[in-house]
Amino acid sequence: MAKTYIFGHKNPDTDAISSALIMADFEKQTGNTDATAYRLGDISPETQFALDHFKVSAPELLTDNLEDQDVILVDHNEFQQSADSIADANIKHVIDHHRIANFETAAPLYYRAEPVGCTATILYKMYKERGFEIKPEIAGLMISGIISDSLLFKSPTCTDEDRNAAEDLKSIANVDLEEYGLEMLKAGASTADKSAAELIDLDAKSFNMGDHVTRIAQVNTVDIDEVFDRAEELENEMNKVSAEQQYDVFVLLVTDIINSDSKVLVTGADKDKVGEAFNVQLENGTAFLPGVVSRKKQVVPPITDALS
């Protein structure tokens, strides 16, 4: 049987890593014994906390060329967020909860997208529909993905399906959602030990918006000021990376996971349009955005509108 490569997006977050591992387990239960989870980048401290807690090994880093290989994408579809050789792969299946863009196949495929808060929630439904066994560590990975993407159920992207999935899974995984969730988020919210270059790349994604390539990075923290004390250093780094990678706009979204607010730092010639997107005037490239925690639902759509 040909190998099936399963992976989430570049700069993987906890849902991208968890969903790849979960989907590999799901595929094995369907009889696809050569389904293998991979990752497209480093494991974040938050994700490492989850893997350690549930005693699961991280997937291997993908280095193979995917030309004519069978692949399953989880938690993403846009090619610029995927493996470099994705356009030459045979995409057999996609499980995702994002918009669809810059995605194309030559052949029919399975595609399952639902507008829920987390890819792991869709995978949970697939296990239930097929009557597949959910092992404790798989339940733990599902919970970790849901808590990470929903910031402990506080994000506006979180739906009842995400909450219900986590509630159903907590006894299998043997965790208290609040206690485990806050520990996991805090493990990923330490910023003092990271360089400016690391911070702006940790959870960053690129988006084609009109004629612009927009880079949007998100950093979770328990202390917004601690991050903005280094604003100048961060801005220099954002300008440097934008010049190298030809990003037209770079948005750094610093999110307070306790109070559920964010502050942005923006660079690029059109940075004032990002301010307009939120009906604010940027000061030194920054603005406080009360109640904003979701890149997908509260940041990408208004900036897309402003730049398109």
Added chain:
Amino acid sequence: MAKTYIFGHKNPDTDAISSALIMADFEKQTGNTDATAYRLGDISPETQFALDHFKVSAPELLTDNLEDQDVILVDHNEFQQSADSIADANIKHVIDHHRIANFETAAPLYYRAEPVGCTATILYKMYKERGFEIKPEIAGLMISGIISDSLLFKSPTCTDEDRNAAEDLKSIANVDLEEYGLEMLKAGASTADKSAAELIDLDAKSFNMGDHVTRIAQVNTVDIDEVFDRAEELENEMNKVSAEQQYDVFVLLVTDIINSDSKVLVTGADKDKVGEAFNVQLENGTAFLPGVVSRKKQVVPPITDALS
């Protein structure tokens, strides 16, 4: 409740019309009372036969601008095959069995694609999963879509899921699959009463392939020669439409529904590449393709490869 527009592709075939009507019934059963089926073009004689047999009215022709309207796409996703204002609509859901290309949304959505022979087969599965009632006329529309897309189960696109769906549905719809199916296909296979302009537009779709826009029309017949007696007239019409619509290549696929073979007529500067795609030399722009009946599985992929 805001209206939901449901429709299949331009130049609708029986699956495109049936699936729109079926999905509107499905949505109503979920409580979406303002779900309404539409069509993007004329009803073909084959489809009219099915509608008459099961006493179902054709959906209304879509003339509204879809800007900011909720829509559900069935049996297609590529924007050039969809409503002219599709890029400005809120696409909430797609049910399809084709490749994904030239499709993009600003927001997350429901998307269900499966590589089966017919969109109606996926809809059948959705009814079963939800335990929804399948009324006799809905069963009849499902069967009609499956028989049309699979040429009575003979196309290589036909899967066991399509065959099993039709077998399960025949008692609800109260039809003999072979007898009803052949009658329906023959109703759509009359070519003598159609002008050359009608024949090349009846079931035609556009595809972006590399830098080329390729138009591929398919005509079902019980007598290939009857169609090719008018080859010169057809070629002139194809050249005229290509000049008007800027098609780089125009392929007319004439399919013998009894013997399951096809003959193609090709126009355009790069027409020899279409011959190469099938490992044949075109003679006067024509070639006989034994065993070829499926545009999706046997025609689009090799031409895409040859032109990309």
